[in-house]
Amino acid sequence: MKLIHKYGAPKRFYELAGTLTPWFAALTTLLFVSGLYLGLYWAPPDYQQGNAYRIMFVHVPNAWMSMMAYVVMAVFAAAGYIWNIRLADILAKVTAPLGASFTLTALVTGSLWGKPMWGTYWVWDARLTSELVLFFLYVGYMALQASIDDPRRAAHASAILAIVGVVNVPIIHYSVYWWHTLHQPASLSLTGQPKIYITMLIxxxxxxxxxxxxxxxxxxxxxxxxxxxxxxxxxWVRKLIESRS
Incomplete structure (x- = not known):
């Protein structure tokens, strides 16, 4: 709680984010370079899909991030709505386009993967359809934000949509178990053994x-x-501008 009070002010978070950004960027670059090398050159071809499966190393992380980002956005939106935390409203707003980008990338790469596997780019599969609904929820949230001039009213109105839309996240996750779908079940589980080779898992x-x-x-x-x-x-913003001019 003390940490929230300390960095909950926009000025404090601005300073903290400025310190963390170079470290996060460096880790991102290192992980992407090593992950792409291992995924494209070190991991062996799949015995059924050949090299076509390698799009998984982009598709699956984006699908995971699309759901995670929505939950994070909804939590921030709820915190801003309930406790009137300005920083929470800001973090919810800036998460929306990032989550939408993850979702769109997951949909596009999934379609490209589906063509050689299913013979078509798109089917109205439960997993694909619920992921498409997630993209529309992101778009709806951003449109609602943009349609209201007052930031506080925009945050409160869009927060309701974000909170209600959370129900779609478990639907995406469990859709392959609740309905008969073309999309394969998850290869990773918190309770079971991975259904994927270690050379592909890493x-x-x-x-x-x-x-x-x-x-x-x-x-x-x-x-x-x-x-x-x-x-x-x-x-503090005026002084910041003056110090850099």
Whole structure:
């Protein structure tokens, strides 16, 4: 709680994000380079899919991040709605386009993967359809934010949509178990053994961490820009501009 009070002020978070951004960016680069090398050159071809499966190292992390980012956005939105925390509203707002990008990338790469596997780019499969709904939820959240001029009213209105839309996240995850779908079940589980070779699992985990740190990097960058815009009339922003001019 003390940490929240300490860095909950936009000015404090602006400073913290500025310190963390280079470290997050460096980790992102390191993880992407090593993960892509291991995924494209070290991991062997799949015995059924050949080399076509390698798109998994981009598709799966983006699919995971699309759901994680939405939950994070909803939590921030709820915190801003309930406790009127300005920073939470900012973090929810800047997460939305990042989550939408992850979701769109997951949909596109999934379609490219589906063509050689299923013979078509798109089917109205439960997993694909619920992921598409997630993309529309992101778009709806951003559209609602943009349609209201007052930041507080925009945050409160869009928070309701974000919170209600959380119900779609477990639907995406369990869709392959609840309905008969073309999409394969998860290869990783918290309770069971991985259904994937270790030589494929390692680059998948590294790429997933890379996309997570990419999200953190862009979150800090976008949050700093949004904070400067919202606090543009504050004394600390004026002094910051003067010190750099």
């Amino acid at each position: 680059p998948l985990i590294i790429m997933s961490l890379g996309f997570m740190f990419f999200y953190l990097t862009m979150l800090c960058v976008r949050a700093r820009s949004e904070i400067l815009w919202r606090e543009r009339r504050a004394d």
